[in-house]
Amino acid sequence: MFDNIVGNKAAKKTLKKAVELNKVSHSYMFVGISGIGKRLIAKEFAKMLLCLDDNKYCNKCKSCLEFDSSNNPDYIYIEPDEKGSIKIDQIRNMQKEVSEKPIISSNKVCIINDADMMTVEAQNCLLKTLEEPPTYMTIVLIGTNESNFLATIKSRCTIMYFERISDEEITSFLSENFQGQTIGSNITEIADGSIAKAINLKDKTGTYEKITNIIDNLENCDIIHILKEAENLYKEKDEIFEILDYMNVLLIKKAINSSKYANCIEIIEETKKRIKSNSNYNMCIDYMLFGIWGEVNEKHSRSKI
Numbered sequence: 001m002f003d004n005i006v007g008n009k010a011a012k013k014t015l016k017k018a019v020e021l022n023k024v025s026h027s028y029m030f031v032g033i034s035g036i037g038k039r040l041i042a043k044e045f046a047k048m049l050l051c052l053d054d055n056k057y058c059n060k061c062k063s064c065l066e067f068d069s070s071n072n073p074d075y076i077y078i079e080p081d082e083k084g085s086i087k088i089d090q091i092r093n094m095q096k097e098v099s100e101k102p103i104i105s106s107n108k109v110c111i112i113n114d115a116d117m118m119t120v121e122a123q124n125c126l127l128k129t130l131e132e133p134p135t136y137m138t139i140v141l142i143g144t145n146e147s148n149f150l151a152t153i154k155s156r157c158t159i160m161y162f163e164r165i166s167d168e169e170i171t172s173f174l175s176e177n178f179q180g181q182t183i184g185s186n187i188t189e190i191a192d193g194s195i196a197k198a199i200n201l202k203d204k205t206g207t208y209e210k211i212t213n214i215i216d217n218l219e220n221c222d223i224i225h226i227l228k229e230a231e232n233l234y235k236e237k238d239e240i241f242e243i244l245d246y247m248n249v250l251l252i253k254k255a256i257n258s259s260k261y262a263n264c265i266e267i268i269e270e271t272k273k274r275i276k277s278n279s280n281y282n283m284c285i286d287y288m289l290f291g292i293w294g295e296v297n298e299k300h301s302r303s304k305i
């Protein structure tokens, strides 16, 4: 169990031990940034709690098989609706379901993913279940932003903090699972400990190589060439914040040796703000490329004169 999940050894150990010693809490709160395995670990934990075998994770019993085919009636999974929040009705439905005894297993498990998106009404409603959970019930709340939870909810949960995945773990995970593919150390840096982000980034190495070329050649090429690169960035609107972070990683490294790159970092940060405030996207990109090229070339040559 947990064998295929990278990182967070301490959390995995704690949960495994709780199952083995039969000391599982009724309610847990898993907190940490996105993409570090909180949901995967919660699901494995649920499967373990529901397994009918004494060894608790047999992969063969009726419960394990139904869990794998998403049909286990003793397992409830809740996530935000299409509007991005978890509403009181979703919690009420869950409460109705958990009021009935488990069918296959001796336990029932409910995972609420992105539970920090619960409305206040939903949280207050959930509180009743946390205060008086049925004996067979375990509930796992997963969230990135702990401050969104009511203090009354937090006080009822065993809170577990999940850690960023180390660069080494990310690199070895990618090479083991994607036929030796690795991502460059600069990209690992912007993955920022998130395995999900790293997986997404590895599919985009072509784009990131182009970005590296732009930054590496800022000093050697004319502005026309740089603006041609803008075309590539126009197509990357969905990923632009990761790309801009990546540009900053490269620029910060260059700024250590040459101060003219330092102002470029500010230009990138300004660009993020403009894009966030819904300015014309393509114009933001043009303006940014003009700006960083200008910092590295024009001002520099002027100061030489």
Ligand SMILES: [Zn+2]
Binding pocket: 050, 051, 052, 053, 056, 057, 058, 059, 060, 061, 062, 063, 064, 065
């Ligand atoms: Zn089983």
